[in-house]
Amino acid sequence: MxxxxxxxxxxxxxxxxxxxxxxxxxxxxxxxxxxxxxxxxxxxxxxxxxxxxxxxxxxxxxxxxxxxxxxxxxxxxxxxxxxxxxxxxxxxxxxxxxxxxxxxxxxxxxxxxxxxxxxxxxxxxxxxxxxxxxxxxxxxxxxxxxxxxxxxxxxxxxxxxxxxxxxxxxxxxxxxxxxxxxxxxxxxxxxxxxxxxxxxxxxxxxxxxxxxxxxxxxxxxxxxxxxxxxxxxxxxxxxxxxxxxxxxxxxxxxLRSKRLIEDAERLCLLRDALEKKILGIEGTTLNGSQTQRLSHVSNISFSGVEGEELLKRVNREIAVSSGSACTSILPKPSHVLAAMGLDSDLGRASIRFSLGKDTTENDIEFAAEYIEAVVKELRASNPL
Missing domain, CATH: 3.40.640.10 (Type I PLP-dependent aspartate aminotransferase-like (Major domain))
Structure with missing residues (x-):
C-alpha cells in the first residue's frame, strides 16, 4: 500500500x-x-x-x-x-x-x-x-x-x-x-x-x-x-x-531527552516554510497564536471550500486531520476552533498540520503545492 x-x-x-x-x-x-x-x-x-x-x-x-x-x-x-x-x-x-x-x-x-x-x-x-x-x-x-x-x-x-x-x-x-x-x-x-x-x-x-x-x-x-x-x-x-x-x-x-531541542528547531523551520506557502493562498488564515505554540504545529482554515471534501481530497496524498484524532469520526466542527470564535463552516474547513522527525523539506514542498492545487480546483468546481 x-x-x-x-x-x-x-x-x-x-x-x-x-x-x-x-x-x-x-x-x-x-x-x-x-x-x-x-x-x-x-x-x-x-x-x-x-x-x-x-x-x-x-x-x-x-x-x-x-x-x-x-x-x-x-x-x-x-x-x-x-x-x-x-x-x-x-x-x-x-x-x-x-x-x-x-x-x-x-x-x-x-x-x-x-x-x-x-x-x-x-x-x-x-x-x-x-x-x-x-x-x-x-x-x-x-x-x-x-x-x-x-x-x-x-x-x-x-x-x-x-x-x-x-x-x-x-x-x-x-x-x-x-x-x-x-x-x-x-x-x-x-x-x-x-x-x-x-x-x-x-x-x-x-x-x-x-x-x-x-x-x-x-x-x-x-x-x-x-x-x-x-x-x-x-x-x-x-x-x-x-x-x-x-x-x-x-x-x-x-531519546526525546536527547533530541528535543534539536528536533524542535528543525521542525520550526519546516513548519514556517509550510505556512509561508499555504498562507500565500487567498482566503487562508492561521488559527491560534503565531508565537506561543509548539514548533511543529500549524492549524489553517480555508475559506470558499466545503470542509469534508477538502479533507477527503487532501488526504489522498497528505495524511492530515481537522482536529483531534479522538473526535475525527464526528462530522462536527472542532470545539477548539468554535471556542476561538470560528464559524462552523470555516471550522470544518480547517486543517491541522503536525510535523515530526521523519518530515523532510521535499514533503513540505509537495504538501504546499498539492494543497494549493486542491483548493483552487474545489473553489472552481463548487464556489461557495
Missing amino acids: KYPIYLDYNATTPCAKEVIEAMLPWFGEHFGNAASKSHPYGWVAEDAVETAREQIANLIGAKTKEIVFTSGATESINLALKGIFEFYNGQKQHYITCQTEHKAVLDTLKSLESKGAEVTYLPVNQFGEIDLNELKSNIRPHTKMLAFMWANNETGLIHPMSDLIKLAGEHDLILFADAVQAAGKIPISTSGIHLMAISAHKMYGPKGVGALYIRHNHHLPKPLSLIDGGGHEKGFRSGTLNVPGIVGFGKAAQ
Missing part, C-alpha cells in the same frame, strides 16, 4: 527504531510478570519497569516514585480527575478548566458534574488564550482543582503554565496538567504541579501505555484508585503491567 505523506504527528507518532528494538526481547525472551516477586523472570521484568520509570521521570523532572503507569493518557486523566473527586466525596467541589481542553478532560469533567461537582469552563480569545484575571475571579472557597493542558493538541498553543503554577500555589489548589502534547517536544517540569498526564505514542513510543505523575511529599491529596485488584503501582492502578510497552515508553523518553 502506498501511504500518503504523514503530517499528523499530533494524532500519533511512529515508534522509533530504537524503541522497537528495546521492546522486542520483552515479548519473548524476557516474558516475566513484573509482579512475580519470587523468581528471576519477575525480577528481571521489574528491573526493566523501574529503569523505564526513571527514564520517564528524568524527562519531566520528577522522582521515580511519582510515576504511575497506565494504559494511556485517557486513563491517566480519568484517574487524576475522578480520583480526586472520590477523595473529596461528600464535600462541595468545584473545578476550573477551559473550553479548549481535550475531550478526555472535558468529558471526564462532565461526568463529575453529573455526580454533583461544579465545573467552570473558561472561555478563550481568538488565539485560544485564557484570561488569568478571569481565572482568578472564578476561584471559590470550595475550588479543588485547576485542570489545563500544557499545549493544545489542535492549535499547538502553549498555556502559561508558570502563571498557573503560581496561582495554584497561592490558593493551595491542585493543579492538573495534561502534558500529552508537550512532553518530549518542549522542556517541561513537574515543579509546582500536582498531577500530570503523559502518553508514549505522542513521543515515538508505543500505543497503549501512558503515565500519571502524582506529586509526593505534599499536603494536597493524591487521587484514589479507580481500579480494584492486586494493588499494583503503589495501589494507584491495579493490573498486570505492560512490560514491553513500558520499556518502549522509557526508551522513547530517553
Whole structure:
C-alpha cells in the first residue's frame, strides 16, 4: 500500500527504531510478570519497569516514585480527575478548566458534574488564550482543582503554565496538567504541579501505555484508585503491567531527552516554510497564536471550500486531520476552533498540520503545492 505523506504527528507518532528494538526481547525472551516477586523472570521484568520509570521521570523532572503507569493518557486523566473527586466525596467541589481542553478532560469533567461537582469552563480569545484575571475571579472557597493542558493538541498553543503554577500555589489548589502534547517536544517540569498526564505514542513510543505523575511529599491529596485488584503501582492502578510497552515508553523518553531541542528547531523551520506557502493562498488564515505554540504545529482554515471534501481530497496524498484524532469520526466542527470564535463552516474547513522527525523539506514542498492545487480546483468546481 502506498501511504500518503504523514503530517499528523499530533494524532500519533511512529515508534522509533530504537524503541522497537528495546521492546522486542520483552515479548519473548524476557516474558516475566513484573509482579512475580519470587523468581528471576519477575525480577528481571521489574528491573526493566523501574529503569523505564526513571527514564520517564528524568524527562519531566520528577522522582521515580511519582510515576504511575497506565494504559494511556485517557486513563491517566480519568484517574487524576475522578480520583480526586472520590477523595473529596461528600464535600462541595468545584473545578476550573477551559473550553479548549481535550475531550478526555472535558468529558471526564462532565461526568463529575453529573455526580454533583461544579465545573467552570473558561472561555478563550481568538488565539485560544485564557484570561488569568478571569481565572482568578472564578476561584471559590470550595475550588479543588485547576485542570489545563500544557499545549493544545489542535492549535499547538502553549498555556502559561508558570502563571498557573503560581496561582495554584497561592490558593493551595491542585493543579492538573495534561502534558500529552508537550512532553518530549518542549522542556517541561513537574515543579509546582500536582498531577500530570503523559502518553508514549505522542513521543515515538508505543500505543497503549501512558503515565500519571502524582506529586509526593505534599499536603494536597493524591487521587484514589479507580481500579480494584492486586494493588499494583503503589495501589494507584491495579493490573498486570505492560512490560514491553513500558520499556518502549522509557526508551522513547530517553531519546526525546536527547533530541528535543534539536528536533524542535528543525521542525520550526519546516513548519514556517509550510505556512509561508499555504498562507500565500487567498482566503487562508492561521488559527491560534503565531508565537506561543509548539514548533511543529500549524492549524489553517480555508475559506470558499466545503470542509469534508477538502479533507477527503487532501488526504489522498497528505495524511492530515481537522482536529483531534479522538473526535475525527464526528462530522462536527472542532470545539477548539468554535471556542476561538470560528464559524462552523470555516471550522470544518480547517486543517491541522503536525510535523515530526521523519518530515523532510521535499514533503513540505509537495504538501504546499498539492494543497494549493486542491483548493483552487474545489473553489472552481463548487464556489461557495
